[in-house]
Amino acid sequence: MAVIKVIIASVTALGNDEVYYWTYALNLQWNYFDHPPFVAWLIRTTTANLSIHSELAVRLGAIISSTIGTVIVFKTGKLLRNNRVGWFAALLYSSSFYCSIIAGTFILPDSPQMVFWLWSIFLLLKIIRSTGQGLPTLSLWCWFGLAAGLCMMCKIHGVYLWVGMILFVLFSDRKLLVQKGIYISALISLMIVSPLIIWNIRHHFITYTYHSNRVSLFHAGINPLAFAREIGGQLFYNNPIIFFLAWVAVLSFINTKNLFLKSEIKLLLFCSLPLIVTLIFLSIFRDTLPHWSGPAYSCLIFLSALKLESFNDKKIKTIIGASILFFLFVVSAGLFTINFYKGTFSTQTGALSLGAGDPTLDLYGWKETGKIIDSIYRLDKPLEKNKKVHTIVITKWFPAAHLDFYVCRKTGLHTYGLGEIFDLHQYYWYNPSKPKLAVGDNAYYIIPSNLYDENSINFIKSQFQSCSLPIILPIFRNGAVCKNILLFKLNGYKKNNASVITANK
Known part of the structure; x- marks a missing residue:
């Protein structure tokens, strides 16, 4: 997958967002108009302090992040059950357009965010498993505070890690409230994001003023087109086969009788469903971007891998094979269209508007x-x-x-x-x-x-x-x-x- 991504990154010009984030790296700050600073630090690193000026160098951080993320996905699947589930999860993760292309090849704040999001999920699962076995959890809580804080320094969506964890504690395992590690973890996350908070105070929270204008519900009527675009985007960006498998798994595991995995499944649901539901609700009234839900669907990939474990080998090969083949077909078609399509498929032919909408x-x-x-x-x-x-x-x-x-x-x-x-x-x-x-x-x-x-x-x-x-x-x-x-x-x-x-x- 890394080889495929290197080829894509080398033969495709940077997109609007990617070059914009490259400008972040020209002037390092603690926050920017649109996002926290981690993507700027990553680009500054992979371009060797801006001395390498190429698309591949700018995108290399995304490819490295995706590779690390794939390893974490495998280890998380292994933690949940066994190597086989880890392998299924890694294959599904690799055939997700969001995980492998949008965040895994193109350089976005989502690229490093996925490393820290997945690491945080892994740590939370280990905390639950360790608590159930009576093992110490303080160091795991400290690592979670670090990972969640760095996730928020990539993209503010990382706050949903804390939302998911708090919901899990309140509705599933209140015994965790007596662990001092949870409070130390919160303090660590707060310390890490404090520069971001200070920057926004000094700049009158311009980032959130902008984003609130994009998703504000005041004076907003029903927007069926935005809703359809959100649902359609979630379906396509996460690969339709993975999307439907994920929701089959969710419905299957909500009332699971498997006591051994019941807490872990609840945690994965609490860390995914709130973000997905929030975005779907907002899309009823305002425009949203479907890739915002990508981290949430990465949690559902683990439920999908667990569900695959209950299928026979023939069915497993069919589902995973179809997912990977569809992924490769779309990526190949996209590369061909971008680089070799004759002219433009835009209907605009005037000299001043040629290509509009393409x-x-x-x-x-x-x-x-x-x-x-x-x-x-x-x-x-x-x-x-x-x-x-x-x-x-x-x-x-x-x-x-x-x-x-x-x-x-x-x-x-x-x-x-x-x-x-x-x-x-x-x-x-x-x-x-x-x-x-x-x-x-x-x-x-x-x-x-x-x-x-x-x-x-x-x-x-x-x-x-x-x-x-x-x-x-x-x-x-x-x-x-x-x-x-x-x-x-x-x-x-x-x-x-x-x-x-x-x-x-």
Whole structure:
């Protein structure tokens, strides 16, 4: 699986989120606009302190994390019953699109999160097993506090580990409340996440203001499309075969008579169902992202592996074989579509909107974009009227991060954000560390046609004395144009506080 992931990581351009998280690593902090800092630390490490500039180096942390996660999954299955269950769990984990591709190949906060989430589940199961056998648990509680704290430093969803554990204690095993380890563990987790809390206090909890706006129920009506997208996403991201097997296992084990595993099964349910139910409920009213439920489904993989143990060998081979074959088919089809599909399957054919709605274009054509923009910049640079061009102005965090990774590193240009903080995200705080866009400066505005937005263009025009018609630069895929890169030359910046004013508001 690691070999497959290395190939995927090497032949596919970075996605919108991935390059954005790479910008985190350029300026290490204790928290960022969208997420805690661990993904930035991981990228900084795998790129050898940013000295290696390649897609594989940026994604290597995800591949390593997924490999470690697979080992933990096997050990957890072995702890629950035997090596055979551990092997089943590892195979199911490896054929989950979320576990192996979304979080296991592409670099996201979910990538390191899964290591600490799975480690935490393993430790909680050992705590339950040790308590039942009368063995000491203090060291296990301390390790759990560390693992859960680091999980929250990857992504705030890690708090559901504590939610699940507390629900288990309250509804299944209150004897754990008398163990001092649980309180020491909570203190350790709190100490680890304290920098994150302090950062948010200083920045008026901007992260949670943003996310609450995304999922707030106030004034929100029923949103059947968002609900369908959440359910469909959970089904597909976790592999349909694994998804249905997981829910068959849940229904089977809810009323289990197996006293030996009853506590462990309850723990797995408490650590998975609250997150899944929360997201499904929110999706009734607001847009959610289906991959948010990925960690919860990783807990259900263990129930699936236990359920497989009760099947005959022929049925087991059929289920696992179908799961792996479906995984390989979708991954192969995806790679082919991204890299070799002729042109675009978007219905938009206009020069300014070509490729709109084609998600594969986020992962294609960026190296070519860097080369083309570099050629134009080299031609412009000797001209007297363009001597001041050192900036690419941006109004949104995407495709700003793509421009930073593929264009700015090649040309020496830098991005500078203008506009609202909720469009710029972390880019608002990047501005002070960059050369200021001074009154009278010239600049570029670069946008791929699949992301073209008339409102953004009008806003940019209002900030400069003049804006040229776009230079249309075609990007080809398998011999046909799949999108255009639109380059606007901007002359005479009018003011230097547009982004600051909107952000302070």
